[in-house]
Amino acid sequence: THTITIDSDGSYQVHIDQTMELARNYKFTFGGMVHDGFRLPDTESVLPPYLRAQYSDPTITMDGQAAEVDVEHEVHAVDISAEDTFTKGEHEGTVDYRVTGAAVGSVQAKTGGVAVYFRSLVPGDVVVKSAESIVAVECEDWPPEGEPCGRKSGDDWLIGPDELAETDAVRII
Numbered sequence: 001t002h003t004i005t006i007d008s009d010g011s012y013q014v015h016i017d018q019t020m021e022l023a024r025n026y027k028f029t030f031g032g033m034v035h036d037g038f039r040l041p042d043t044e045s046v047l048p049p050y051l052r053a054q055y056s057d058p059t060i061t062m063d064g065q066a067a068e069v070d071v072e073h074e075v076h077a078v079d080i081s082a083e084d085t086f087t088k089g090e091h092e093g094t095v096d097y098r099v100t101g102a103a104v105g106s107v108q109a110k111t112g113g114v115a116v117y118f119r120s121l122v123p124g125d126v127v128v129k130s131a132e133s134i135v136a137v138e139c140e141d142w143p144p145e146g147e148p149c150g151r152k153s154g155d156d157w158l159i160g161p162d163e164l165a166e167t168d169a170v171r172i173i
Contacts, residue, residue, distance in 0.1 A: 010103025
């Protein structure tokens with residue numbers, strides 16, 4: 001489960017709760033790799049506009065213990081992960097990181113809000129919390145085209161893993 005907490009400026013904190021059940025001793029990685037760019041709607045420019053997000057302040061715990069986090073940047077992807085050998089049974093991990101530079105002004109937001117872009121590090125449910133009201137959430141199958149996804153639950157927005165399975169990115173307005 002990803003919990004995204006969006007600040008008023010469009011930056012956000014991500015907290016991931018990850019659980020795995022192993023049938024035997026195995027080397028496993030908590031976290032993962034994600035593309036750091038988000039395609040924006042076309043303009044008159046020759047190349048389509050992109051946002052390049054910055055990922056920072058990563059921390060990972062594995063079975064309640066702090067882990068050494070490996071952060072690698074390769075071309076336009078970032079890998080935030082920690083690996084260890086685990087015994088047979090259930091194991092839990094958390095991954096936390098901050099994202100900046102993944103938001104732009106939005107004309108869809110009636111009060112001059114922002115469109116915030118998110119891509120999941122690992123498969124799972126997504127819970128979106130925001131300092132500002134969430135107007136809409138769209139899953140982009142073919143950037144920058146998107147379809148409404150998820151559902152409002154109180155002040156939060158919930159997106160299921162089935163909706164994210166074939167989605168390139170999520171746009172939160």
